[in-house]
Amino acid sequence: MTSTVPPAPTTSPSPTKPPTRTAPEAPTLDDRIAGALVGAAVGDALGGPVEGRSAEQIAARHGGGVTGIVGPWDGEDWRTARPIAPYHKGDGHVTDDTLMTHALVRVYAKVRGRLDAYAVAEHLVPELIGEPRWIPELEAEALPLQRVFLAEKWIVARLHYGHVDPREAGCGNIVNCGAAMYMAPVGLVNAAHPQAAYAEAIDIAGAHQSSYGREAAGVFAAGVAAACAPGATPESVVETCLSLAKDGTRSAIEAVCETAARHRDFAAALAPLREAVAPFDTVGPDYRAPSLGARRPSRLHSIEELPVALGMLLVAGGDYRRAVLGSVNYGRDCDSIATMSGALAGALHGERAVPADWADAVATASRLDLRAPARTLARVAREMFARDTARRRAHEAAFTTLAGTP
Template sequence: MTLPPNTDVLVDKATGALAGAAVGDALGGAAEGNTPEAIQQRYGGFIEDRAALQRGLAQRPPHRPLPQGRRAHHRRHAHDLRTRRRVRHRPGPPHRPRRRGAPRAAAHGEKRWIPEFESEALLLHRIFLAEKWLVARLHYGHIDPREAGVGNIVNCGATMYAAPIGIVNAGSPEAAYAEAIDVAGAHQSSYGREAAGVYAAAVAEAMRPGASVESVVATALRLAKDGTRAAIAAVTDAARTVADWRTGLADLRRAVEPFDTVGPNYRAPAMDARIPSRTKAIEELPIALGMLVAARGDYRDAVLGSVNYGRDSDSIAVMAGSIAGALGGLAAVPAAWVEDVSAASRIDVTATGPAMAAVARDVWARDAERAAKVADARTAYAGAAA
């Protein structure tokens, strides 16, 4: 897959964001749930590229196949995109996207290729428990989407499908934050919902021409609340002292640890893990932003740092990869990685970017129409007052 340079900045940034997320997901899945030490032991050192994944192939346990084509989070982006393409306007309350998306996930006859299973299967069989909750509550339980996220485990699930919200609100982090907070209510509460808003805002800022890692971090800190803000501040401060992610993994973990509820053993969460709190945060978003700072915005280093950090490495790599991809465009994402992940996943991971950009432009046109009506009304008010 040889892609020509893209002169449409919106398309380029949107493609970089979504392809960057998909590639990060595929790489990160190889390390998920492990410590940095366990990752290095399994792969004979740091995972530096996809060749390192191949070297570890023979060492993998048979019940944990290497996710060469893993695209779980990218699939969520794609489902959100399909909803956007049908309605082509802002979702408003979480009714539209969640009522359209949940039946798709639960559809009994709609099978898709699942790389981990090496076969076609229902999407519902691939998603995690926090997302199965969404399907059960909305599709089977007929719960009001505005309340469906209450009671779910507080995790990064809602954050994972917020990148398209950031793209649609490119250059307007405040609007992205507000919309993501609204939509995420169908899935999450507390700091899980807050992270979705902050991540969407970070993507929206990264989509802005002229944005930088520092402007993304400043945007996140300006909009984040409570423990989420404190965690982002602590981790990004620590990241500024990191010269190389290879020597800074422990520093970033120490910085986020006071805000993390899961505890030191990711596979055996603490008793009070993932419950609502004003003082805690999901681990993934602060670490992703920290990796971006430590990598000085370089896509490759930000994603590889996220992968080798372990724990929820695929989610961290998705967030870091999408923001770095939005900042640098598709050229920031190594072309060989894009080709490998597309082939293994049986999906062109660059295809959603142009489609998402087209949706964004449709949404902006409708925004302009609404703004014109408001301006006309205000002009009329001014005339009536005179």
Template sequence: MTWIEDRAVAVITGAAVGDALGGATEGWTPEQIEQRHGGRVTGIVGPWYPNWRDARPISPYHKGDGHVTDDTLMTRALVEVYAKRRAHLDAYAMAEDLVPLMIGEPRWVPELESTALLLQRVFLAEKWIVTKLHYGHADPREAGVGNIVNCGAAMYIAPVGIANAGDPRGAYAEAIDLTGAHQSSYGREAAGVLAAVIAAAIAPGAALGDVVRAALDVAHDGTAAALRAVVGAFDGWTSPPTTDDEERALARHIREVVAPFDSVGPEYRQMSLDARRPSRTKSIEELPAALGFVLGHQGDYRRAVLAAVNYGRDADSIATMAGAICAGLGGTDAVPAEWVEAVGEASRMDLRETGLLMASAATDILRADRERARARLAALESLGVAEPGEGRA
């Protein structure tokens, strides 16, 4: 495989595996997770309630058993839009191409164990996309205003980082434009930052420091503050956890660092009164928590993802983000092949094929970027813009 193929497959599979493992523990506390599973989760586990169709509060979804959630379903849909357009995307692409996929093309939904429209599976914050763009005919660039502010846009944004490989600022700008149709405030900001992080992670020779610099370079407001707090908490960190007790301590530490910026509050299923409202001082929990697990485990995919899974709360999205970052840094070899196979089989989808489809689209996009860069350089030269230190003719 080419470099971009390897990294695209890694990011897509790495995110999907994290999503599938984390789906089984989403919404619960670390203590409840250990009690339910007889200890820390170490791989794919079954649903919280065996009779998942009737269980509350999570019915009617079959979370667990290697089933991906809406995080991956939305990611795959975005990849399909890239494959169709083979160009950078904006808010209008959301309206013109993603919405029709959500409401017009039935596909297998693992958590429903049936073929359904993507619209029928996604959360209310994603249903908003269809409501505002298809039924409300809102300006795509502003449609996200008024929506729930959550991680909904960030959870599927990794393909934007792939389309802007090696260009974190370009990835940030594209993600901010694209997700204006879906989110606002710190939900939209998180999507831009995560796209930038993925763009940095998949560049040849990238290391954890490059990921951190990309995140801090583009982030604003509460998102920037939350990320700085996490990075500061792991400054000089060189000893990843080696025991279950150390893993528990790491998770508690990350929660303590992130909590001041999280609007949801201490009880994930009983949110605070100002939860998920626009704010200049808040951040979604998922992105800084994911970065914390990546830093705490020094980019080790398996350990970072399992730590996110055992964290609970919005475990599927946290593990999705941590998995995408670690996989971007480490490539396909970093993502356990047995998990990729098991999740793909359980979810009835070829995760690697989706990665290759994104790589094909990204290759065309990056080639076009190169030609535009050459044309721009020629234009600058014709304008008499000289290199530093050069005199004028």
């Protein structure tokens, strides 16, 4: 076959430059905070309706898996299907993960500084019992206390009624993801400083959890802080988490992430990730029927949610949509897993990573402004950084004088 050569132009064409391709600008602090908080809420809403189900049940119920916002598992019977949890999970409604996250943001807005276990007693408890708020799953205004799980009601029982030392109040509670699930704000006010995030979250979580539940809270906050660092990657986030995690939490993250590194398709990774985390998970194979040893303190075990969220972040290569859908279709406590992976992916890439149609639908259905908490927290983070910088410089000056060094 011969090619046809076009005739030479009669006039010289004007030179044209190839289109300039500019890489997207790196997300700013404000953008990363918005990405993390909006991303966490959207992940929470997508995972809520299938929480507690197995990956196989989810695939069967939703024609191969969840691909976006879906309705309640039990349809119109959502109020009565599980009397212990008469909540409208689905249709874009956020769950207690987001309610607790937003409550912690409001605490930061009041304190405008570092939080500790005493801040939980003085400020978070009043957030739970002091003012009715719109609760999407109840489709009514109610005290947040009336929606949160029993492990979060523990905070009120121990601190408000029991007058327990806040630093010890978490002891005796079931060991679960209850504290970790709302620690993203701690990582965000400590953006790019995971060690500080870990320490602050460990202190805060002492009022709520103990053992590996408290540890997971610290590691998740550190992971969010690491995801905010310029140039962060899913791999660097995991490396940071491993550098700080202790005992079974570290072992679980290592095992899950080693498995995750061999997968790029979340559907194919569902069973291998569950197999990798199973030796560290005390709940057992049936999430709705926990084993007798479930959720008890241990140095050998870990919550399931954080390692799987980190694993899904790796499988997805940091892509928000794939990380969250992988977390949702994993099943079990998938709203909390998707809350965590959504926060991490959102912090890595900023709000543009979160599908706008999902975010708008969740905000509308939940009757919540998902971006207002991010604006508030960004202002608090800047104030905290300014005070931290002043304290650090004062210490440097004092130490220099003491040590006699120039």
